[in-house]
Amino acid sequence: MPSSRVRAQSGDLFEGLSQGPPPEAPLAWRMQPRTLDEFAGQRHLLGDGRLLRRAIEADRLSSLILYGPPGCGKTALAYLVARLTRGKFRALNAVTAGVADIREVVAEVERTGTKTILFVDEIHRFNKVQQDALLPEVEEGKIILIGASTENPFFALVPALSSRSLICRFNPLSRDELRTVALAAVNDSERGLGKLKVNLLPEALEHLLSGCEGDARRLLNALETGVVTTPPSEDGSIVFDLAVAEESVQTKALVYGDDEHYDVISAFIKSIRGSDPDAAVYWMARMIEAGEDPLFIARRIVISASEDIGNADPHALPVAVAAMQALERLGMPEGRIPLAQAVTYLASAPKSNAAYNAINAALSDVKEKPVLSVPPHLRDAHYKGADRLGHGKGYQYPHDYPGHFVEQAYLPEKRRYYEPSDQGAEAAIRDRLKRLKGDVEG
Numbered sequence: 293m294p295s296s297r298v299r300a301q302s303g304d305l306f307e308g309l310s311q312g313p314p315p316e317a318p319l320a321w322r323m324q325p326r327t328l329d330e331f332a333g334q335r336h337l338l339g340d341g342r343l344l345r346r347a348i349e350a351d352r353l354s355s356l357i358l359y360g361p362p363g364c365g366k367t368a369l370a371y372l373v374a375r376l377t378r379g380k381f382r383a384l385n386a387v388t389a390g391v392a393d394i395r396e397v398v399a400e401v402e403r404t405g406t407k408t409i410l411f412v413d414e415i416h417r418f419n420k421v422q423q424d425a426l427l428p429e430v431e432e433g434k435i436i437l438i439g440a441s442t443e444n445p446f447f448a449l450v451p452a453l454s455s456r457s458l459i460c461r462f463n464p465l466s467r468d469e470l471r472t473v474a475l476a477a478v479n480d481s482e483r484g485l486g487k488l489k490v491n492l493l494p495e496a497l498e499h500l501l502s503g504c505e506g507d508a509r510r511l512l513n514a515l516e517t518g519v520v521t522t523p524p525s526e527d528g529s530i531v532f533d534l535a536v537a538e539e540s541v542q543t544k545a546l547v548y549g550d551d552e553h554y555d556v557i558s559a560f561i562k563s564i565r566g567s568d569p570d571a572a573v574y575w576m577a578r579m580i581e582a583g584e585d586p587l588f589i590a591r592r593i594v595i596s597a598s599e600d601i602g603n604a605d606p607h608a609l610p611v612a613v614a615a616m617q618a619l620e621r622l623g624m625p626e627g628r629i630p631l632a633q634a635v636t637y638l639a640s641a642p643k644s645n646a647a648y649n650a651i652n653a654a655l656s657d658v659k660e661k662p663v664l665s666v667p668p669h670l671r672d673a674h675y676k677g678a679d680r681l682g683h684g685k686g687y688q689y690p691h692d693y694p695g696h697f698v699e700q701a702y703l704p705e706k707r708r709y710y711e712p713s714d715q716g717a718e719a720a721i722r723d724r725l726k727r728l729k730g731d732v733e734g
Contacts, residue, residue, distance in 0.1 A: 319516040320509045322483040323476065324368045331372065332473050332508065333365055333465040344460060351378055353409070355430055355437040357445045357454060360462030363507030366440035370411040373438065379407035386417035394425045401434050408435050415439030416448035423450045430456055444554075464506020471501060473508050474515060489529040490519055496537035503541035514540040552582070561592060565600045569639035576635055586624055586631065590616035593634050604644035604716035611637050642716030650710040657707065664704050697728050 325331040328338055328345055337344045347353050353373065358366040374381035382397050389412075401408050410426075412418070429435040430453065437457060439445070445454045465473070477484040478492050492515075504511040515532075518540035522530050556578055563571035579589055590612075597612035615634035619627035673684025688698045712722035 318513065319477060319484065320512040323473070323480070323512060325365075325372055326375065328372070331365065331369065333469045334369075334462055336463075337460050338369075344458070348373060348376060351376070353377075353436050353438075355435075355439075355457040356460055357415070357437075357439045357441065357449065357457045358460050358462055359441045359443065359445055361464055361506065362442060363504075363509035363511070364462040364464055365508065366462055367411075367413060370413075370438045370440060373409060374411070377409055379409055379436075380404075381409050381411065383411045383413070386412055386414045386422070389422075391422055391425050394422060398425070398429050398435070401429060409438060410435050411438045411440070413440050414442075416441040416443040416445070420450055423453050427452055427456075447554075465508055466506070467501045470504060470506070470508060470511055471497065474500065474511055477512055477515060485516070485519055488519060489524075490532055491529045492532045493534065495534045496532050499534055499537040500541060503537075510541075553584070556582075556584075557592060560589075561596055561600075564593075564596050564635065564639045565643065567639055567641075567643065569636040572635050572639040573632055576631065580624075580628055586619055586627055587616070589631060590619050593631065593638065597634075597638055599648045600643055600645055601638060601641050602644045602647040602718065603721055604642040604713060604718040606717055608638055608641050642718075644713040644715050644718045646711055646713050646718065653709045654707075667701055667704055669700070670702065695728070699729075 328348065331338055336342065338348075339345065344356075358369060360366060370383075374383075384393055384397070397408070397410055415423075426435065426437060430437050437453075439449075439457070441448055445457075445459055474492070474497060478486065478490045480486050500511055500514055504514065514537070518532050518536040519530055522532065522536055524530050556575055560572060560575035560579065563575055576589060580586065594609070594612040594616055597608040601608040612634050615630040618630035622630070668682045669684060669686040671678070671681075671683040673679060673687075678684065688700050690696050690698050692698075712718045712725065714722065
């Protein structure tokens with residue numbers, strides 16, 4: 293007997309899909325697009341003449357991985373393909389499905405030889421064994437896989453599977469696209485709320501658009517909740533005003549998977565490096581609110597203090613380390629305050645990556661060039677018999693000379709790794725080194 297988690301549909305005989313969802317289904321499900329022209333958003337993939345649209349219209353799909361935030365149309369597109377395809381359609385949810393369910397689909401494909409599109413929602417939930425179970429049929433073209441994921445497939449999927457699929461990144465819907473979705477739901481008497489005479493006030497709609505942040509499912513859920521819980525007025529209409537909108541849009545849950553983790557921390561570090569304290573503190577707030585480990589943030593701040601600021605502001609590193617230590621002592625939420633102090637200080641400080649470049653260049657030489665020997669006059673001369681080896685002979689003690697400096701070789705051949713910048717305190721370091729080496733211009 294087929295698994296209850298596997299739903300089979302075929303060609304134009306989709307008993308559930310062709311007739312549409314039942315009236316009691318959620319509004320977001322009822323309003324799924326029936327044609328590509330009804331599909332809201334993702335014009336970069338589904339606009340006129342785009343590759344994915346052409347492939348769907350020609351029924352010549354290859355395997356697809358659709359990834360992006362919730363409510364941007366990944367599942368809707370999969371079921372739209374199910375309505376349009378001439379092959380069989382199967383759907384699995386990776387949260388509840390196992391290897392047995394995958395093998396059941398594979399066995400049916402082997403038995404019937406019919407082209408089958410397999411939709412796997414939340415495919416990133418499949419482990420390596422489950423993903424590997426799909427590979428032979430996907431590779432041979434017997435199964436056309438459509439996977440939907442909120443996680444970057446290059447992190448979440450095995451390379452063998454992602455490399456055999458067209459990766460399609462879905463974007464959050466724009467305000468105009470969300471507005472189109474909302475108004476279509478309010479006015480549609482067949483699938484939407486048109487029979488209920490909803491009076492959606494402009495300020496309420498704008499609040500929904502702001503609160504749902506590109507998530508069409510959340511928008512439609514909020515709209516439906518507000519409509520069905522608001523008593524009709526005397527004329528029978530349902531007034532959906534700002535107060536109803538504010539109650540309907542619940543506190544958002546930030547999407548923060550592997551993709552967002554790497555993207556947001558990248559934006560955070562680049563904002564510090566780019567001297568934009570407002571952007572830096574925003575990205576840090578985004579990480580904190582999403583539940584990122586505060587110590588991870590603190591460690592990145594310490595690294596940035598040396599990598600991007602260095603000797604241009606020698607106080608940056610102590611400030612960063614102090615913030616990390618304060619966080620360890622205080623915990624959260626109070627620890628956000630010293631973190632914010634450090635971040636805004638670092639973002640506002642003069643910048644130099646000279647120390648970072650210096651160690652990287654020196655490490656490169658150590659790895660790739662012949663190793664330099666320590667000059668005899670720099671070798672350890674503190675043990676008995678060292679003088680017989682010539683260790684320390686000729687060494688000049690800098691503190692015995694004016695300015696506590698004397699010219700002598702510290703490498704057996706001339707190398708230059710540290711190039712001080714002209715930023716902040718490092719400009720003074722640059723000038724001092726030039727004076728010591730007699731390179732002052734003029």
